[in-house]
Amino acid sequence: MDRVRGKVVVVTGAARGQGAAEAAALAREGAHVVAADLAEPRRPLDGVVHRRLDVADGRSWAELAAWLRETYGRVDGLVNNAGITWRARLEEVTPADLARVHAVNLTGPLLGIQHLLPLMPRGASVVNVGSAAALTAHYPVAYTTSKWALRGLSAAASLELGPRGIRVNTVHPGFIETEMTASASPAFRAANLAETPLGRAGTVEDVAPLVVFLVSDESSYITGAEIPVDGGYTAHRGAKSISDALREPGH
Secondary structure, eight states, X not given: OOTTTXXXXXXXXXXXXXXXXXXXXXXXXXXXXXXXXXXXXXXXXXXXXXXEOOTTOHHHHHHHHHHHHHHTSOOOEEEEOOOOOOOOOTTTOOHHHHHHHHIIIIIHHHHHHHHHGGGOOTTOEEEEEOOGGGGSOXXXXXXXXXXXXXXXXXXXXXXXXXXXXXXEEEEEEOSBOSHHHHTSOHHHHHHHHHTOTTOSOBOHHHHHHHHHHHHSGGGTTOOSOEEEESTTTTTSTTOHHHHHHHHSTTO
């Protein structure tokens, strides 16, 4: 239970859902966790301190960085988990939609890295939470383009920060049971499960252990990696329906 003992880790979007599970898992493994979110947490967690943060606002990040410097003096891990979606399709999405989603999903992680970098020692770790949408042609244009862009940010950051001994990796969750996916239509859920070889939705507890691993020293030689946690959803590249069809009697 000591895999990240003593590390100071900031998790954004940590008031609920996947972020809360990541924060709790890190705390159980001994980290000092700062759960940063605009919302208040549903319930207090042992070893987790809540701080209000608007990830799209540089001033909000600057205030958090100043508090972290005064309180801990360093940051060993940053988990850029905060994200929003918008399900407008190509012909419906507006530039304002695009800007709003990118401000949280892309600019937020950039600002986090920029503001917390001066507090990060060698061995620190950044984990960016992407999406299976970043590996596919998922239809919500604003969300999908933001997650594809986050892949680029992660790759560039892993190159830039490697000489400083700071690692940057990306986790790509698939269909995970959260409030965000609960707001989607039943047809969306059914279609996702039909394309997932493991045949079930993921849970926040499927994602959190990987985040702990990437923050821990166990992953000290892993950087620039992109790791799907999606039940095989992105691995088959659209071949599952063909494979399934050929399993039918007579084929």
